[in-house]
Amino acid sequence: MNKSVPTTPYLDQKPGTSGLRKKVPVFQQPNYAENFIQSIFDSLEGYQGKCLVIGGDGRYYNREVIQKAIKMAAANGFGKVMVGKGGILSTPAASHIIRKYKAFGGIILSASHNPGGPTEDFGIKYNINNGGPAPEKITDAMYARSKTIDSYKIADFADVNLDRIGKDELPGGMILSVIDPVEDYAALMEELFDFGAIRNLISLGFRIAFDGMSAVTGPYAKEIFENRLGAPLGSVRNFMPLPDFGGHHPDPNPVHCKELFDEMMGDDAPDFGAASDGDGDRNLIIGRGIFVTPSDSLAILAANANLAPGYSGGLAGIARSMPTSGAADRVAEKRGIGMYETPTGWKFFGNLLDAGMATICGEESSGTGSSHVREKDGLWAVLLWLNILAVRGESVADIVTQHWQTYGRNYYSRHDYEGLDTDAANGLVDNLRSQLSTLPGKNFGSLTVEKADDFAYHDPIDKSVSEHQGVRVLFAGGSRVVFRLSGTGTSGATLRVYIERYEPDSTRHNIETQEALADLIAAAESIASIRERTGRDAPTVIT
Ligand code: VG1
Ligand code: CO
Structure with a gap:
């Protein structure tokens, strides 16, 4: 039933800022993915019988590695795996699922903003039970283990059906639960934001353009913006997740989102343009005629978060990565709340969020998020902006320039x-x-x-x-x-x-x-x- 397969180590499995990322052909080498997944499990303790969340951004090789991960989780003694339908889970949604269902941890298959396809990038990262990226202590242990690994465990049942929502008991007894990737996440967003106010704004003719970049946020954005908030059909573009992201580089910046950018700078620009990256944790915010730099966006969101129901009590503190601009520091100073400066990468925010010291965190690389999950969250940032715009009734440009006037x-x-x-x-x-x-x-x-x-x-x-x-x-x-x-x-x-x-x-x-x-x-x-x-x-x- 369960096999122990002999293997030899690869010496290049050192996780970087956000997990292990390599070209697809590197991952396709014999036992490459298996070695790393086993190295993850070997660096953890106490998961017997517990639940593991698995999902990815839908890029090329996603399904293959998900099948391997499920069989390896079974052979290693997990009691349950929860997988997004079709193998899909955005990074923030995976973080939420881990927290909501009190899973032991999760494996997220993504190379985020890097291109996808047979010769492009793939990635694997592990998130711990708080929903956040494994801290350095664990990623160091994984790397150390990967250099000495000599076997991995895998169950030899047939591939499971990832396209049917429901629960199954797999041979050997592990439970497989295939879930809707969007439902829990969309419900969380409804708890945090005033959907009524945003719906009202949109019904008055406020136009939004969201570019899913043929990556994972498409289905989330369709459900939230078009179905739940009433934005006209077509407000969400490039919404079909494609294994190669349509050949594009799914990094939501003015360079890789040039079309949207140019449209927002044009005469007939919508009121609000936004985009997210491959795995849904980054955001791009553009108002009519104005691009909001991610560092400014963090500061403006922090300064106005209290306008959204989920943050009406104010913020405990703000954290930013060191290279991110000091704009948010000025907001923290004015409000008399804590300000923390961490190294690049979301894994450093986890402790501050868990300890209740920071509520909102951000990075200059288009990442903003809060204590609602333990990852940065693209759609969350877009929705917080929309909530603020709905309450203030001003344009993005007005809000940004007023912010500069107040804070510099x-x-x-x-x-x-x-x-x-x-x-x-x-x-x-x-x-x-x-x-x-x-x-x-x-x-x-x-x-x-x-x-x-x-x-x-x-x-x-x-x-x-x-x-x-x-x-x-x-x-x-x-x-x-x-x-x-x-x-x-x-x-x-x-x-x-x-x-x-x-x-x-x-x-x-x-x-x-x-x-x-x-x-x-x-x-x-x-x-x-x-x-x-x-x-x-x-x-x-x-x-
Ligand atoms: C980059 C960004 C960093 C971000 C990381 C993961 O890392 O600079 O801020 O946390 O990507 O983002 P680096 O080491 O290349 O500078 V994502 O959306 O690619 O998971
Ligand atoms: Co990303």
Whole structure:
């Protein structure tokens, strides 16, 4: 019935910012996925007889790995698996299902915003019983185990039917529960937001355009925006999840959502444009004629969250990843609530949320979320925006400019250099680290370096320390440049340069972002010698 299959380790199964991500052909090597799934189970304790949630973003290879994971869960002694119909669960929905049904944990199959298809990306990550990504202690254990693994356990029953909702007892006794991927999540959104107010706004002619990017949020967005909130048919576009996302890069930024972006900047723009990524945890927010940077969005949502029923009692605190702009800090300061700065990646927010220290969290990479789940949540952010717009009765542009008037504007941009030679990228970062002690006091044009460091995070709850989380160069007056290498890519290295300047003067809030940041961009180049070290004249993507 259950087999123990001998295997040999792969040495490259180190989880990155958000799980293990590799090209599909890497995952298709013999026992590759099995090795990693067994390494996950071997790093956990006490799951016998318990429930495991399994789902993914529907990308190429999703169903195959789900079948493997179900059979391996059975052989390893789980009592039950809950799987989204068709193998579909958005990342935030999976987080909610784990919490709602008190599952032991969950396996989410996704490479998020990375492209999908036979030669593109796939990924596996494990979430713990609070619904959030496994902390570093567990991901380190998985990696260690993957380097010594010599066998895995798998049940040898036939593939299960993922397309029929219902419960089944599988040979060997494990219960398989195939659930509607949308229902529980949509119900949670109805609890948090004033659907009546949003429905009313839409019925008065407020037009929304949501781009599902042929990824996992399509079915969720159709149900919520069109069925429950009454948005006209067609408000949700690209709503069919496709294994290759229609050949697109499902990263909701103005570059990869260009069509929507251009439409929102055009004459006949809808009132509100939004999109999400491959697995549904990111968001893009565009008002008529105005793109809202994710860092501003976090600050504005935090400042106005009390207008939504789920947050009417106010926020306990706000947390943001270190490279995210300081716009949210100003809201926290004004409200007298806690502000926490964590390394990049949602796994660092879990403890703060569990301890009730933070209510809203966000990242500059289009991730915003709250204590309702333990992942960032794309549709949640869109709905909170809609709830705020419905209550305030103002446009996105008005809300953003008023926010800047009240708090000042944090001009912000991220420059990504993708597909770099790994050695060149590592050399660039090493060189930055070697300058940390000599940079303070140096001038770059009119900018003076006040402080330079390599960000380290001391978790206030479990006291763990995470080092080397990004090189920060802080200038007098509050401007800064941050450098770090991506931990989600699957080929070569990606350098991310995060650039920020604070401008309190509202007569200077209408400068084009790259222009407002020009001297910092030049300083970043002089400090890091990006051109010389990478051979690149310009970033691949500017957001
Ligand atoms: C990127 C983002 C980070 C985000 C991570 C996962 O990581 O910068 O903020 O948490 O992706 O997002 P990195 O290491 O490439 O910079 V998702 O939506 O891809 O799960
Ligand atoms: Co994602």
